[in-house]
Amino acid sequence: IFVVVDHFSKMAHFIPCHKVDDASYIAKLFFKEVDRLHCLPKTNVSDRDAKFLSHFWKVLWEKLGTKLLYSTTCHPQTDGQTEVVNRSLSTLLRVILKGNKKSWEDYLPHIEFAYNRVVHKTTNLSPFKVVYGFNPLSPLDLLPLPNTTSLFHKE
Numbered sequence: 001i002f003v004v005v006d007h008f009s010k011m012a013h014f015i016p017c018h019k020v021d022d023a024s025y026i027a028k029l030f031f032k033e034v035d036r037l038h039c040l041p042k043t044n045v046s047d048r049d050a051k052f053l054s055h056f057w058k059v060l061w062e063k064l065g066t067k068l069l070y071s072t073t074c075h076p077q078t079d080g081q082t083e084v085v086n087r088s089l090s091t092l093l094r095v096i097l098k099g100n101k102k103s104w105e106d107y108l109p110h111i112e113f114a115y116n117r118v119v120h121k122t123t124n125l126s127p128f129k130v131v132y133g134f135n136p137l138s139p140l141d142l143l144p145l146p147n148t149t150s151l152f153h154k155e
Contacts, residue, residue: 001108002026003089004034005082010120011038011127012085014112016105023054038131040064088115113138 002015015033017026061067092111097104116127117135128135 001089002029003082003085004030005085006038006041006127006131007081009127009130010081010123011131012089012112012115014089014108014115016108023057027057027060040066085115
């Protein structure tokens with residue numbers, strides 16, 4: 001899973017990919033799934049995966065005017081925000097999949113949606129609220145509320 005997190009809003013994108021995907025394919029995913037929604041970042045912090053250390057990525061970011069930074073080899077906490085998101089994503093996947101590892105890709109959009117609706121303690125807002133100014137409705141928001149007056153006023 002290619003995880004992209006915006007430093008300001010804390011909005012996360014969980015993009016399905018596979019270990020065998022090369023750097024140019026991952027770049028294509030980035031532009032298809034992230035850039036079209038948020039435009040290019042001024043800086044990009046990446047882990048030291050060989051895909052992101054490739055000449056391709058260095059040249060691409062240079063041509064686009066984006067500064068490419070890497071987390072320190074023995075200190076992934078340099079990119080601590082993504083590490084926190086990765087832990088949350090891992091927990092959500094474990095809970096939702098319950099051992100059914102074959103269908104993980106089907107659940108990623110729902111997990112991403114749920115993650116981005118949660119209020120973050122650093123901003124006191126959800127990523128959706130920071131980026132779009134509102135929290136989108138979920139299916140649970142559409143359920144009718146029970147008539148509370150009948151619960152409290154028995155005749």
